[in-house]
Amino acid sequence: MLEGIFTGLGTALMPFNIMMVVVGCFAGTFIGMLPGLGPISAVALMIPITYGLDPASGIILMAGVYYGAVFGGSTSSILINAPGCASTVVTSFDGYPLAQQGQAGKALALAAYCSFTGGTVGAIILLFAAPALAKVSLSFQSGDYFALMVLGLTAVAAFSGKGQVIKAMIMTVFGLMISTVGMDTMTGAPRFTFGSVDLLDGVSFLLLAMATFALTEVVMSLMKRQHLEEDQPIDMAALGSMKLSKEEVKEVAPTVARSSVFGFIIGVLPGAGATIASFLAYGMERNFASAKEKLKFGRGALRGLAAPETANNAASTGSFVPLLTLGIPGSGTTAIMLGALIAAGVQPGPRLFVDNPDVFWSVIISMYFGNLVLLILNLPLIPYISRLLAIPRQILIPLILFFSITGVYLVSFNTFDIQMMVFITVIALFLKMLEFPMAPMLLGYILGGIMEQNLSRSLVMSDGSLDFIWERPLTLTIITIAVILLFMPLISKFFESRAKKGIESSVNTGEGG
Amino acid sequence: MIITKDHIGGLVFLCLSAAYGYYTGDISMLPGDEYEPFNAQTLPSILSYMGGILSIALLLTASRDASDRLSFKGYDFPLVIKLLVLVVLFGIALEWVGFLVSTVFFLICGYWLLGERKWKTLLIASVPFALFIWFSLSQLLDIYLAPGRLITMLFGG
Numbered sequence: 125m126l127e128g129i130f131t132g133l134g135t136a137l138m139p140f141n142i143m144m145v146v147v148g149c150f151a152g153t154f155i156g157m158l159p160g161l162g163p164i165s166a167v168a169l170m171i172p173i174t175y176g177l178d179p180a181s182g183i184i185l186m187a188g189v190y191y192g193a194v195f196g197g198s199t200s201s202i203l204i205n206a207p208g209c210a211s212t213v214v215t216s217f218d219g220y221p222l223a224q225q226g227q228a229g230k231a232l233a234l235a236a237y238c239s240f241t242g243g244t245v246g247a248i249i250l251l252f253a254a255p256a257l258a259k260v261s262l263s264f265q266s267g268d269y270f271a272l273m274v275l276g277l278t279a280v281a282a283f284s285g286k287g288q289v290i291k292a293m294i295m296t297v298f299g300l301m302i303s304t305v306g307m308d309t310m311t312g313a314p315r316f317t318f319g320s321v322d323l324l325d326g327v328s329f330l331l332l333a334m335a336t337f338a339l340t341e342v343v344m345s346l347m348k349r350q351h352l353e354e355d356q357p358i359d360m361a362a363l364g365s366m367k368l369s370k371e372e373v374k375e376v377a378p379t380v381a382r383s384s385v386f387g388f389i390i391g392v393l394p395g396a397g398a399t400i401a402s403f404l405a406y407g408m409e410r411n412f413a414s415a416k417e418k419l420k421f422g423r424g425a426l427r428g429l430a431a432p433e434t435a436n437n438a439a440s441t442g443s444f445v446p447l448l449t450l451g452i453p454g455s456g457t458t459a460i461m462l463g464a465l466i467a468a469g470v471q472p473g474p475r476l477f478v479d480n481p482d483v484f485w486s487v488i489i490s491m492y493f494g495n496l497v498l499l500i501l502n503l504p505l506i507p508y509i510s511r512l513l514a515i516p517r518q519i520l521i522p523l524i525l526f527f528s529i530t531g532v533y534l535v536s537f538n539t540f541d542i543q544m545m546v547f548i549t550v551i552a553l554f555l556k557m558l559e560f561p562m563a564p565m566l567l568g569y570i571l572g573g574i575m576e577q578n579l580s581r582s583l584v585m586s587d588g589s590l591d592f593i594w595e596r597p598l599t600l601t602i603i604t605i606a607v608i609l610l611f612m613p614l615i616s617k618f619f620e621s622r623a624k625k626g627i628e629s630s631v632n633t634g635e636g637g
Numbered sequence: 638m639i640i641t642k643d644h645i646g647g648l649v650f651l652c653l654s655a656a657y658g659y660y661t662g663d664i665s666m667l668p669g670d671e672y673e674p675f676n677a678q679t680l681p682s683i684l685s686y687m688g689g690i691l692s693i694a695l696l697l698t699a700s701r702d703a704s705d706r707l708s709f710k711g712y713d714f715p716l717v718i719k720l721l722v723l724v725v726l727f728g729i730a731l732e733w734v735g736f737l738v739s740t741v742f743f744l745i746c747g748y749w750l751l752g753e754r755k756w757k758t759l760l761i762a763s764v765p766f767a768l769f770i771w772f773s774l775s776q777l778l779d780i781y782l783a784p785g786r787l788i789t790m791l792f793g794g
Contacts, residue, residue: 297688298688300680304684310675313664314665343720347712347717523744542725558642583674583675588674
């Protein structure tokens with residue numbers, strides 16, 4: 125492990141990679157701050173840039189953008205009550221009331237400290253957890269890989285919002301369908317190309333990610349008229365002091381400790397990302413609070429701000445565990461990173477630890493730097509960075525659109541991709557209006573190719589029989605977990621209704637109390 | 638009967654799965670591939686069945702709440718259509734007049750569509766920006782940006 129840490133240090137400390145961390149954190153903070161654009165869009169916007177970099181620098185840049193965007197999202201949540209991304213929605217519950225009470229500076233500083241602590245604790249756990257898991261997963265065979273891909277796909281479906289399970293599953297299948305467009309990798313047969321030469325290479329990952337996240341998010345925010353005249357100028361003088369008193373530090377310290385570990389664990393679970401972690405951490409903290417303290421939540425409680433801010437950064441770090449060790453993205457953002465790494469010729473998974481130790485270790489090491497960069501550079505710069513929120517949206521939106529389009533064009537130099545982007549954006553807009561989640565589709569698309577290859581290999585090896593699923597205990601275990609995850613919403617519904625019935629019957633028979 | 642978003646989504650995906658399944662039969666295979674345990678049609682066939690089953694499941698479990706109806710109220714469609722048409726035009730312009738001119742055209746039109754009317758702002762926020770990006774890409778990063786067919790036809794190149 126020590127050798128690996130040194131390898132990681134060597135790569136992460138290269139001046140170019142340090143620059144990537146700094147640039148990533150800044151770009152992420154800025155993009156994350158813009159309402160409507162979250163970490164997924166921010167990371168998607170970086171893909172064209174990473175195509176010209178080596179894989180280690182590419183993922184370091186994207187990781188920097190990721191936690192920068194999570195941090196930036198909280199700035200807009202606190203200042204203008206407009207969360208930059210879903211994972212900072214909870215931040216606004218107590219952050220915005222604090223800003224309204226003239227304590228915006230304190231809220232921003234606390235958010236920065238908590239993000240730093242959550243991210244650093246997460247990175248320390250990652251340092252020990254990832255190599256151990258990677259060693260175990262080195263014994264994986266094609267059947268196990270297939271089972272893993274199934275687990276990755278079902279986990280996202282199971283963790284999607286209430287009543288969205290079938291929709292998420294449909295979107296996963298839709299993503300898998302898109303992954304079959306183009307030349308079949310095994311036989312070379314064209315599939316669903318309808319005679320078009322442009323479709324022989326399939327739908328590009330970059331194009332799909334940009335169209336469904338960057339472009340669709342911007343267009344959707346315009347369509348909902350959340351723009352222009354609604355923008356409120358920010359009064360920088362009203363930020364107030366950024367200092368925290370000793371009592372306040374004492375008050376939030378246990379919260380930060382709890383939320384760091386809790387957030388990391390939630391982040392590790394495939395499908396549960398920073399958003400779920402922040403909501404759960406807030407709920408947990410509220411439950412820990414006394415009846416008197418509970419009343420403060422939602423009205424500017426420091427603990428209410430510290431819990432989600434710590435948890436979402438720890439979860440962002442935690443979501444790298446399944447990505448780096450198993451090749452399963454833990455969230456939509458890491459799904460994009462997985463796609464970008466595959467495009468760069470690096471296959472995240474058990475072999476990454478052995479085949480590309482520089483990528484594996486440098487990502488982990490660069491996370492410390494990233495968190496430090498966010499704290500050292502962003503904290504004093506908050507008042508200035510916040511001014512970016514004052515750029516008129518009628519100027520900003522065409523520029524974001526321009527970067528999205530040219531990002532795709534400069535990779536292929538084919539204007540067909542631009543027309544295709546518009547086509548996919550229209551479909552994505554329609555699906556969004558019907559409340560279909562986009563992340564499972566992207567995940568299905570990314571995992572589709574690898575899943576098909578491993579299923580094919582397993583079936584050929586077992587002579588067309590499905591025995592490979594229950595022959596190896598490992599495959600069977602993973603498939604069982606996948607099935608449980610798939611039916612989890614149904615199981616939880618069953619227990620909920622049973623608990624409800626139990627309460628009703630005890631009330632009727634007078635047992636309660 | 639109330640038609641909700643779930644019903645529309647279910648129907649759309651049912652049609653998509655049916656069409657996908659139909660075209661699965663068109664995938665060409667090598668002789669004898671049909672007897673292999675796995676061929677180019679295997680996964681698409683499984684996916685079309687899965688898509689069909691899930692779409693029917695969505696239709697059967699669809700919400701019947703009136704609040705889940707698809708509503709276009711409050712959506713600014715004309716603006717979005719104009720912007721998407723502008724993106725298509727940008728793609729066409731890239732091929733004919735090259736990167737620099739099409740970028741200036743795209744940005745000015747984009748700002749204009751979103752309500753910016755001051756000519757000074759329109760020009761300042763587009764021309765220097767486009768020049769900077771063009772210079773960075775073509776001169777600093779040495780990326781070849783085709784001048785455009787029209788420019789080549791008029792001035793050669």
